[in-house]
Amino acid sequence: MSQMTTGADGVHFGVTLPQIKRTWAEARDAALDFERLGFDSVWVCDHLQGVPAPQLDILEAWSLLAAVAAVTERVELGTLVTPPGFRNPAVLAKQAATVDVIAGGRVVVGLGSGWAEPEFVGYGLPFPPVAERMQALRETAELLPRLWTEDVVTYAGTFARADGAYCAPKPVRRPPLLIGGSGEKVLMRIAAEHADVWNNGAVTQDQLAHKIAVLRDHCRAVGRDPAEVTVSQQCNVVLVASEAEAPEALAKATRIYGPMAAALEEHGIWGSPSRVIDAIHRHVELGCTHFVMELFGRDPRTPARLFADHVLPAFR
Numbered sequence: 001m002s003q004m005t006t007g008a009d010g011v012h013f014g015v016t017l018p019q020i021k022r023t024w025a026e027a028r029d030a031a032l033d034f035e036r037l038g039f040d041s042v043w044v045c046d047h048l049q050g051v052p053a054p055q056l057d058i059l060e061a062w063s064l065l066a067a068v069a070a071v072t073e074r075v076e077l078g079t080l081v082t083p084p085g086f087r088n089p090a091v092l093a094k095q096a097a098t099v100d101v102i103a104g105g106r107v108v109v110g111l112g113s114g115w116a117e118p119e120f121v122g123y124g125l126p127f128p129p130v131a132e133r134m135q136a137l138r139e140t141a142e143l144l145p146r147l148w149t150e151d152v153v154t155y156a157g158t159f160a161r162a163d164g165a166y167c168a169p170k171p172v173r174r175p176p177l178l179i180g181g182s183g184e185k186v187l188m189r190i191a192a193e194h195a196d197v198w199n200n201g202a203v204t205q206d207q208l209a210h211k212i213a214v215l216r217d218h219c220r221a222v223g224r225d226p227a228e229v230t231v232s233q234q235c236n237v238v239l240v241a242s243e244a245e246a247p248e249a250l251a252k253a254t255r256i257y258g259p260m261a262a263a264l265e266e267h268g269i270w271g272s273p274s275r276v277i278d279a280i281h282r283h284v285e286l287g288c289t290h291f292v293m294e295l296f297g298r299d300p301r302t303p304a305r306l307f308a309d310h311v312l313p314a315f316r
Contacts, residue, residue: 011280011315012230012290013307014041014078017068018300020050020058024067027059031068033301034075037308038316041076041108042068043292048086048119062095069103076106080199080234080292081180083114084140085125085133089160090167092140093147097171105172109144110199112180113137113187134186135159141177141194148174178232182207184214192218192229197290199232206263208233212287232290233283236261238270239295239303239311246271253296269293273310280315 015034017027031042044064050056065077077099082092092109100107113133114120120127128136139157146153147167155162179191180199191198192215200211216226238253240246250270254261264270269279280291295303 009315010289012040014043014292015039016043016294021056035072043078043080046079046082048123051116066099069099076108078108079110081110081112084136085114089140089143090162090165093144100171107175109175110178138190188215189218193222197230197232202234202260203262206267209286230290231288233288234292235269237293237295243272277314
């Protein structure tokens, strides 16, 4: 299996790039700052139009990652997450391999089942029932690594297909597969079978301990060591300089994030640096060592600097 980078203590801190209602210059400058500040990875969401407001500007995920790959040197680059239904899976393997070559071996392919039906419909893409989307996810997770590692691939799935396909040049490293989502019966079993990283969504952050137990049970059921699957948490992080500023910032973030801020106050990562450090430690104690953070603020570089100065040193 392919491994992602971590800090000296084994904790990985990724940050999402500004992407919705933002310019390429803003995304580029944030990526460069995040890299300079010492974060481990940068991430983009793979949506074709704004969710839930489809009229909003949003930069396409894999095009954006290719551009970021060309201007950065160290940070890993990932999608959270790519639905198989957006692209032919064999073509996606080729795209990811190309971006990885540009990046020199830093791509992480994040996969999910897809859920925002309006963007599928709007782009003329099928949006089948969830069971079929899960099958597409499983087949894509099977096909991608084969195209990245084998000379020529034939694969006859219901959704994913290849017939004597070549994927050359190969990626510099076999990109780690992240599978994101919290469906306990099927999606998390697919993660146990195929993922290097499983990512728990922000809306189920309060259920992290239970979800980790489910993932480990699935791993044992398929004959895999649970330690082989890194546990990741997507999270909104509200970081302020002092505790006095925390209540107002938390209230504002809760209003803006809406459902994505579910249980943020009780189980999330927010407040002063010391409070944020404690919250991260609580996640690590549960078995989560990988974080994909959306840093709250109009310009995420401001909380990123505060995080780098006062939080990162506690984990490096």
